[in-house]
Amino acid sequence: MSSRILQTKFPGVVDGFIGAIGRTPLIRLESLSKETGCNILAKAEFQNPGGSVKDRAAYYVVRNAEMNGTLRRGGTVVEGTAGNTGIGLAHIARARGYRCVIYMPNTQSQNKIDTLRYLGAEVFPVPAVAYTNPENYNHQARRHAESIPNAVWTDQFDNVANLQSHYETTGPEIWEQTGGKVDGFTCSTGTGGTFAGITKFLKEKSEGRVSSFVADPPGSVLYSHFKTKGEKPDNSGSSFTEGIGQGRITGNMQSTYGLIDDALRIPDELSINMLYRLLDEEGIFLGGSSTLNVVAAVEMAKILGPGKTIVTILCDSGHKYATRLFSRSFLEAKGLYHAIEPQYKKYIVLP
Ligand SMILES: Cc1ncc(COP(=O)(O)O)c(C=O)c1O
Numbered sequence: 458m459s460s461r462i463l464q465t466k467f468p469g470v471v472d473g474f475i476g477a478i479g480r481t482p483l484i485r486l487e488s489l490s491k492e493t494g495c496n497i498l499a500k501a502e503f504q505n506p507g508g509s510v511k512d513r514a515a516y517y518v519v520r521n522a523e524m525n526g527t528l529r530r531g532g533t534v535v536e537g538t539a540g541n542t543g544i545g546l547a548h549i550a551r552a553r554g555y556r557c558v559i560y561m562p563n564t565q566s567q568n569k570i571d572t573l574r575y576l577g578a579e580v581f582p583v584p585a586v587a588y589t590n591p592e593n594y595n596h597q598a599r600r601h602a603e604s605i606p607n608a609v610w611t612d613q614f615d616n617v618a619n620l621q622s623h624y625e626t627t628g629p630e631i632w633e634q635t636g637g638k639v640d641g642f643t644c645s646t647g648t649g650g651t652f653a654g655i656t657k658f659l660k661e662k663s664e665g666r667v668s669s670f671v672a673d674p675p676g677s678v679l680y681s682h683f684k685t686k687g688e689k690p691d692n693s694g695s696s697f698t699e700g701i702g703q704g705r706i707t708g709n710m711q712s713t714y715g716l717i718d719d720a721l722r723i724p725d726e727l728s729i730n731m732l733y734r735l736l737d738e739e740g741i742f743l744g745g746s747s748t749l750n751v752v753a754a755v756e757m758a759k760i761l762g763p764g765k766t767i768v769t770i771l772c773d774s775g776h777k778y779a780t781r782l783f784s785r786s787f788l789e790a791k792g793l794y795h796a797i798e799p800q801y802k803k804y805i806v807l808p
C-alpha cells in the first residue's frame with residue numbers, strides 16, 4: 458500500500474498543497490527514550506503544509522465528497538472544527554476553488570480564527586455547548602450546508618473518510634519508518650480519526666501484535682467509557698489542551714473501539730510540564746495535545762517495559778497557542794501555574 462497522497466513523475470517533487478501532505482519524519486525523543494529504556498518515537502505531523510495532523514483528514518473528506526458527487530465545481534465546504542481541520546480544509550478549498558465556511562467553539566485560540574480568515578474562510582465562532590444542544594457548532598455547520606446549494610458538511614466526527622486517511626497514509630508510514638518494529642501506539646482523540654486509522658492499520662499489519670492505548674485529557678469521556686465498559690461514562694472536568702477531548706463515541710471511534718487495548722487519562726499538570734521539557738531538552742515547540750501524547754507514550758513505555766518501541770503523534774506546533782501557553786495569567790486561570798516545575802518557569806514570559 459502506498460503512503461503517498463499524490464505523486465509526480467519527478468522523484469522528490471510533490472504536486473501542490475495536497476501533494477505536500479504526509480511523509481512526515483518520525484523523531485526519536487532522546488531524553489525520554491533514555492529515561493524509559495524504550496524508543497519513544499513521535500510523528501512530526503506539525504510538518505504538514507497546513508501545520509497539523511488534520512491536513513490528512515481534510516483532504517480525504519473533500520476527496521470523498523468530490524468522488525460521491527456531493528461537492529461540485531464552485532461549491533462550498535462547511536465544517537464544525539476546533540480549528541485545525543478547518544485550516545486544512547481552508548487550504549484545500551483555495552487549492553480546489555471552493556468556498557469554505559467554518560463553525561468553531563469560541564473557546565479556541567484567537568490565532569486559529571485569524572488564520573482561517575487569512576486563508577479566505579468565513580468563520581463563525583459560536584458558544585461552546587454540548588453536542589446534545591442543537592446550537593453545538595457541528596449542528597450549526599450541518600444546517601448551514603443544508604441551507605445553500607452545492608454545499609457539503611464534511612462531518613469529520615462521523616465521516617470515516619477521516620480515519621481512512623490515517624489507515625492509508627499515517628499508519629503505513631509508521632510501519633515503514635520503524636521497519637515494522639513498533640510495539641505500541643498511543644494518542645489522544647478529537648474526532649478519533651488519527652487514533653482509529655493508525656490503530657486499525659497497525660493491528661492488521663502486525664496481526665494484533667502492536668498494542669494501542671487511547672489517551673484522554675480531563676473532561677473527555679473515553680477513558681471512563683473504556684475502563685467501565687460503557688457503564689459509567691464521565692466527562693467532568695476540563696483541559697487547557699485544544700482539538701482533543703470528546704463527550705461521545707464518534708463514528709470514527711466506533712469502528713475501532715474493539716481494538717483498544719487500554720486507556721490512559723493524562724492530567725494537565727503533566728502535559729503542560731512536558732511542553733516546556735520538550736522545548737528545553739529537545740528544542741521542539743509543540744501544542745498541548747502533542748505533549749499530552751508524549752506523556753502517554755512514556756506511560757505506555759512504563760507499562761510495556763524496557764526495550765519496546767512506542768510511537769505517538771506530534772499533532773501541531775505551539776505557535777497557535779503561544780499567547781496562552783506562555784502567559785502567567787492564562788496558566789493561573791487554568792490552575793496550572795503552581796504546577797510548573799521551577800526550572801521551566803523561565804518560559805512563562807508573558808503577563
Ligand atoms: C491540535 C490537535 N490535536 C489533536 C487532534 C485530534 O485529531 P483527531 O480529530 O484525528 O482525533 C486535533 C484535531 O484537529 C487537533 O487540532
Ligand SMILES: N[C@@H](COC(=O)CCC(=O)O)C(=O)O
Nearest residue numbers: 538539540541542647648700
Ligand atoms: N480535532 C478536531 C476535532 O476537535 C475536537 O474534537 C475537539 C473537541 C470538540 O470540540 O468536540 C478539530 O480540530 O477540528
